[in-house]
Amino acid sequence: xxxxxxxxxxxxxxxxxxxxxAVNDFSISIGKSELVGLIGPNGAGKTTVFNLLTGxxxxxxxxxYLNGEKMNGKQSHQVVAAGxxxxxxxxxxxxxxxxxxxxxxxxxxxMKYSLASAFLRLPSYxxxxxxxxxxxxxxxxxxxxxxxxxxAAENLPYGQQRKLEIARxxxxxxxxxxxxxxxxxxxxxxxxELLESINLIRDKYHISILLIEHDMSLVMNICExxxxxxxxxxxxxxxxxxxxQNPKVIAAYLGDD
Amino acid sequence: MSKKxxxxxxINLIGVILLxxxxxxxxxxxxxxxxxxxxxxxAIIAMMTIIIVCSLNLLTGYMGEFSLGHxxxxxxxxxxxxxxxxxxxxxxIALPTLLYFIIAILVGGLFSALMGFVxxxxxxxxxxxxxxxxxxxxxxxxxVAFTNFPITGGGKTLSGIPKVSDYHYIFWVTVxxxxxxxxxxxxxxxxxxIAIREDYIAAAxxxxxxxxxxxxxFVLSAFFAGVAGGIYSHYMTAIIPTxxxxxxxxxxxTMVILGGSGSxxxxxxxxxxxxxxxxxxxxxxxxxxxxxxxxLVIVMIFKPxxxxxxxxxxxxxxxxxxxxxxxxxxxxxx
Numbered sequence: 001x002x003x004x005x006x007x008x009x010x011x012x013x014x015x016x017x018x019x020x021x022a023v024n025d026f027s028i029s030i031g032k033s034e035l036v037g038l039i040g041p042n043g044a045g046k047t048t049v050f051n052l053l054t055g056x057x058x059x060x061x062x063x064x065y066l067n068g069e070k071m072n073g074k075q076s077h078q079v080v081a082a083g084x085x086x087x088x089x090x091x092x093x094x095x096x097x098x099x100x101x102x103x104x105x106x107x108x109x110x111m112k113y114s115l116a117s118a119f120l121r122l123p124s125y126x127x128x129x130x131x132x133x134x135x136x137x138x139x140x141x142x143x144x145x146x147x148x149x150x151x152a153a154e155n156l157p158y159g160q161q162r163k164l165e166i167a168r169x170x171x172x173x174x175x176x177x178x179x180x181x182x183x184x185x186x187x188x189x190x191x192x193e194l195l196e197s198i199n200l201i202r203d204k205y206h207i208s209i210l211l212i213e214h215d216m217s218l219v220m221n222i223c224e225x226x227x228x229x230x231x232x233x234x235x236x237x238x239x240x241x242x243x244x245q246n247p248k249v250i251a252a253y254l255g256d257d
Numbered sequence: 258m259s260k261k262x263x264x265x266x267x268i269n270l271i272g273v274i275l276l277x278x279x280x281x282x283x284x285x286x287x288x289x290x291x292x293x294x295x296x297x298x299x300a301i302i303a304m305m306t307i308i309i310v311c312s313l314n315l316l317t318g319y320m321g322e323f324s325l326g327h328x329x330x331x332x333x334x335x336x337x338x339x340x341x342x343x344x345x346x347x348x349x350i351a352l353p354t355l356l357y358f359i360i361a362i363l364v365g366g367l368f369s370a371l372m373g374f375v376x377x378x379x380x381x382x383x384x385x386x387x388x389x390x391x392x393x394x395x396x397x398x399x400x401v402a403f404t405n406f407p408i409t410g411g412g413k414t415l416s417g418i419p420k421v422s423d424y425h426y427i428f429w430v431t432v433x434x435x436x437x438x439x440x441x442x443x444x445x446x447x448x449x450x451i452a453i454r455e456d457y458i459a460a461a462x463x464x465x466x467x468x469x470x471x472x473x474x475f476v477l478s479a480f481f482a483g484v485a486g487g488i489y490s491h492y493m494t495a496i497i498p499t500x501x502x503x504x505x506x507x508x509x510x511t512m513v514i515l516g517g518s519g520s521x522x523x524x525x526x527x528x529x530x531x532x533x534x535x536x537x538x539x540x541x542x543x544x545x546x547x548x549x550x551x552x553l554v555i556v557m558i559f560k561p562x563x564x565x566x567x568x569x570x571x572x573x574x575x576x577x578x579x580x581x582x583x584x585x586x587x588x589x590x591x
Contacts, residue, residue, distance in 0.1 A: 054462065076461035086462055094455035096567075097448075105452045109464035111445045115473075118444035119437050125444065172464050 005068050006031050007208045008176045013052055014061035022048045023232045033202060035209045037223035041252060045232040046212045047089060050178050054086050055079035081109050085174035087165045089181045095154035099145055099164055102153050103136040106171035143167045159190035163197055176208045183215045191218060265573035272572045273432055301424050303532040304431045305488045310512045310528035311438050311521055312481035318518030319442060320474050321454030323389040327509050329396030330479045332501035333372045334365030334486025336409045339418045346419055358421040362487035369483020370476050377475035396506055403498035414497045422492035434481050439521055450474050515556055517563030522570040
């Protein structure tokens with residue numbers, strides 16, 4: 001872990017739905033370019049943690065910070081603007097829009113031209129539209145999707161839809177990327193390609209990644225640290241080796257007989 | 258702006274001017290004989306309907322939210338503009354007809370936009386069926402209120418509105434309104450609105466302020482509906498609040514869906530055809546509602562996305578194709 005201010009930090013984060021404590025006392029600290037895995041049995045609260053960190057839910061307890069700035073109370077789009085982007089467990093693309101437009105949407109927050117400029121197609125409209133067109137195509141090229149730019153997103157094969165979702169998240173110019181089961185439903189070749197993409201964006205953009213994943217080979221392979229969640233609470237934290245030896249973790253996954 | 262875009266704009270402009278010249282030729286010279294005045298009237302109503310149906314398509318087709326109260330916005334526009342121009346007449350403000358007309362449609366549009374803002378902020382927290390019900394309620398409130406306010410005729414017909422709408426003005430206003438809506442859709446704003454329709458959670462997660470864009474689109478849609486209302490009242494010169502009822506709202510929605518939600522071309526054709534169809538079928542009087550319903554059922558079964566789906570007509574595209582040039586990208590449809 002780096003000594004400087006962590007990029008993303010959560011302190012005692014928790015949320016209560018009626019009588020149910022879905023997540024309790026969740027603390028984490030992720031440094032620059034660090035890749036942390038979040039694992040746990042089904043229903044452990046992993047996706048809830050993501051929803052807490054992206055403004056979908058507001059935490060009922062605890063606080064979280066991005067580069068030292070308090071993020072509680074911010075709505076989804078404000079959290080994205082601040083620099084936390086995510087992908088979804090069940091892919092959420094803009095299905096009827098083209099691959100290119102999907103990425104362009106994420107550039108929207110950096111676009112400034114006014115309504116009048118849009119109505120009259122003033123120079124600022126052309127300047128910004130051309131610029132994001134170029135940027136979006138560059139980003140697609142990085143994921144080898146540039147030839148599919150004008151396809152409807154729903155027509156892409158599964159693995160490429162995942163990639164497009166990551167590309168879209170990248171376009172928001174974020175500092176932390178939350179990936180919710182990116183390898184779910186992928187065959188080994190697609191998973192290998194995904195791994196490649198993740199490494200590529202880490203090297204190129206120096207972003208921090210928090211990753212939920214059930215594919216243990218993937219998690220053990222790329223994560224520097226792993227956080228294990230069970231019944232909404234942190235069960236263990238450590239390096240992949242430590243976690244795979246931890247008796248509590250083994251018990252949670254396999255039962256303690 | 259590329260050279261090709263400039264050529265596209267020029268082609269569109271020429272296309273619109275040719276259409277205008279053809280229309281003035283037909284209407285001014287009485288080519289259609291004794292029926293000319295009658296047909297001009299249908300054309301005016303059709304053009305006004307085009308504006309309101311396109312504005313509704315912004316909500317239904319592009320934003321994916323139903324409004325069953327668009328007649329309410331039209332009513333607001335019609336009565337507010339009428340109230341202002343009547344007051345101006347009484348104050349003996351002598352202005353050219355064109356200026357009167359422009360004031361009327363702007364007042365109608367702005368009042369309606371204001372109403373859209375007031376209704377939109379609380380209502381757009383809701384989605385789907387719930388929002389649809391709120392819009393119905395809004396239109397009913399407008400209808401009942403206008404039936405009781407003295408300034409809107411108090412249940413009787415509000416008459417004495419200056420007749421300043423004529424088809425020359427209305428044609429150009431229609432062109433401008435549709436073009437503006439098209440520009441809106443093909444901008445970062447429209448892109449955000451379509452993304453919200455596709456998946457509002459993903460849109461928010463991509464940095465789109467969902468509420469802001471929804472309210473913006475709602476207000477814009479209300480504005481154009483109000484403009485249509487202004488045109489209507491200043492063409493009819495006498496209006497009654499009960500005209501803008503639930504049936505009227507659902508008629509507009511039918512036109513959007515039949516033409517193709519998500520296609521302005523569809524809205525234009527849908528509005529033009531369905532607005533003039535009752536007149537065209539007048540000879541069959543009792544059967545016309547039957548034909549109308551059968552057409553709707555058939556379209557919905559065989560083409561649920563509407564006649565045009567999300568396809569847009571583009572004059573430059575056709576011309577480039579005819580002359581073997583490469584296809585124009587995003588040429589303005591008209």
